[in-house]
Amino acid sequence: MATRTVGIIGGGALGLAAALRLAQAGRQVTVLEREPHLGGLATGFQVGGTYLEKFYHHLFGTDRAIIALIDELGLGGRMVWRRPPTSVLYGGRIYRLDGPLEVLQFSPLPLHDRLRLGAALAALKALPHPEPLEGETAAAWLRRWMGERVYRVVWEPLLRGKFAHRAEEIAMPWFWARVHYRTPRLGYLRGGFQLLYEALGEAIRSRGGTVHTGAEARAICSRPGGGATVAVAGLGQLSFDQLLVTLPTRLFKRLAPELPDSYGAEAPEHFGAHCVVLALDRPLQSAYWLNVNDPGYPFLALVEHTNFLPASDYGGRHLVYLGNYLPMDHPLFSASDAEVLAEFLPPLRRLNPAFEPCWVRESWVFKAPFAQPVVTVGYPKRLPPHQTPLPGVYLANMAHIYPQDRGQNYSVRLGERMALRLLADG
Numbered sequence: 001m002a003t004r005t006v007g008i009i010g011g012g013a014l015g016l017a018a019a020l021r022l023a024q025a026g027r028q029v030t031v032l033e034r035e036p037h038l039g040g041l042a043t044g045f046q047v048g049g050t051y052l053e054k055f056y057h058h059l060f061g062t063d064r065a066i067i068a069l070i071d072e073l074g075l076g077g078r079m080v081w082r083r084p085p086t087s088v089l090y091g092g093r094i095y096r097l098d099g100p101l102e103v104l105q106f107s108p109l110p111l112h113d114r115l116r117l118g119a120a121l122a123a124l125k126a127l128p129h130p131e132p133l134e135g136e137t138a139a140a141w142l143r144r145w146m147g148e149r150v151y152r153v154v155w156e157p158l159l160r161g162k163f164a165h166r167a168e169e170i171a172m173p174w175f176w177a178r179v180h181y182r183t184p185r186l187g188y189l190r191g192g193f194q195l196l197y198e199a200l201g202e203a204i205r206s207r208g209g210t211v212h213t214g215a216e217a218r219a220i221c222s223r224p225g226g227g228a229t230v231a232v233a234g235l236g237q238l239s240f241d242q243l244l245v246t247l248p249t250r251l252f253k254r255l256a257p258e259l260p261d262s263y264g265a266e267a268p269e270h271f272g273a274h275c276v277v278l279a280l281d282r283p284l285q286s287a288y289w290l291n292v293n294d295p296g297y298p299f300l301a302l303v304e305h306t307n308f309l310p311a312s313d314y315g316g317r318h319l320v321y322l323g324n325y326l327p328m329d330h331p332l333f334s335a336s337d338a339e340v341l342a343e344f345l346p347p348l349r350r351l352n353p354a355f356e357p358c359w360v361r362e363s364w365v366f367k368a369p370f371a372q373p374v375v376t377v378g379y380p381k382r383l384p385p386h387q388t389p390l391p392g393v394y395l396a397n398m399a400h401i402y403p404q405d406r407g408q409n410y411s412v413r414l415g416e417r418m419a420l421r422l423l424a425d426g
């Protein structure tokens with residue numbers, strides 16, 4: 001019997017993990033990635049000769065699938081595990097808030113609220129499955145169990161910052177997963193996660209697979225008898241016995257007009273990610289991760305990467321991300337870099353009164369659509385099934401990792417599961 005051919009659209013964590021497992025199982029795999037580099041949302045760019053992600057990235061101790069993959073590809077020795085400070089900006093002050101002791105010392109809340117906050121977080125850590133929370137919003141659950149004041153001070157600014165007008169609709173199982181699986185110990189692949197994606201590309205090629213970058217899929221047509229033909233920029237028509245699409249559902253539907261309207265009709269809305277990266281000539285502040293709970297800042301989170309990794313890895317540059325999730329039609333996505341910097345730099349003086357724009361040696365602005373699924377109540381019922389109405393054509397994307405938040409680990413895990421599914425089906 002001829003070797004089965006599998007096409008995979010998308011060279012991010014999900015598509016590459018699936019491609020590697022399928023190639024290892026003897027399938028003839030072809031990955032099609034639109035961008036010039038592999039890695040999708042976790043792609044890096046060079047700063048001082050080292051890759052840095054365009055959007056801040058780290059791992060948690062519970063991210064087992066990706067940690068195992070990093071080991072398998074011989075990169076385990078590059079993993080750095082530390083407990084860099086995760087903090088919150090409230091009332092103009094920075095408070096560390098990444099452990100039970102820090103919760104008890106969080107002085108903006110009276111002691112009984114701190115105890116309530118700590119007890120409810122401990123209950124979520126202990127709850128093994130989110131089923132009892134299904135159907136409930138995070139806003140309602142947090143108000144009920146932690147109290148109105150804790151909600152207003154700690155959680156509302158985060159939910160509003162991340163989900164804007166949809167904040168009150170966010171599903172509690174999603175919140176549970178964030179508390180349940182996150183660890184204060186964080187991991188980073190020294191040299192950048194781009195090294196993982198390049199190693200994945202090499203591993204797929206070494207097993208006879210083909211990995212195309214700069215290869216945009218423009219149209220998908222089903223083949224009689226199963227499988228699909230894909231029109232690819234620069235490569236023409238490629239035909240596969242099975243096709244795995246890892247794009248957001250709405251993009252997939254645009255590429256495959258044969259799909260019935262009902263497929264993915266209720267697919268979740270996504271927000272886009274917007275991120276300014278600054279290379280400073282000195283440190284800005286002391287936290288690694290800073291949730292901005294004070295009003296008046298144009299960004300939701302500040303991540304000072306070089307409070308985790310040494311600035312010497314980046315030629316002495318101190319690297320600061322200023323990140324946001326926004327509806328994809330938000331004006332910030334069409335603003336020029338100069339306009340963005342004019343808005344983002346002045347508030348840094350409130351964080352560090354000594355800050356001067358001349359500290360900025362280089363800056364970059366990165367934007368990505370479809371970066372954060374809006375995880376509202378009833379979400380799992382709205383996800384389209386992996387097996388699409390086109391025989392032999394499958395869809396698996398970031399939205400399918402519910403109740404997990406987006407994360408490379410869960411894309412790798414889903415990619416590996418999809419590989420097993422494709423093997424079983426054909």
Ligand SMILES: Cc1cc2nc3c(=O)[nH]c(=O)nc-3n(C[C@H](O)[C@H](O)[C@H](O)COP(=O)(O)OP(=O)(O)OC[C@H]3O[C@@H](n4cnc5c(N)ncnc54)[C@H](O)[C@@H]3O)c2cc1C
Pocket residue numbers: 009010011012013014015032033034035038039040041042055056057058059215216217218246247251273275323368371372397398406407408409411
């Ligand atoms: C701001 C931000 C912070 C994050 N922080 C973390 C973190 O700390 N830790 C962590 O583990 N994860 C983090 N993530 C999430 C992580 O980046 C994603 O979960 C993961 O990279 C998703 O991989 P994926 O393969 O599922 O999707 P994607 O990375 O979106 O891959 C899809 C791929 O498809 C390609 N594509 C699109 N259209 C076409 C087409 N027509 N033809 C061919 N190719 C196409 C895209 O270019 C892309 O490469 C973060 C994400 C963001 C946005």
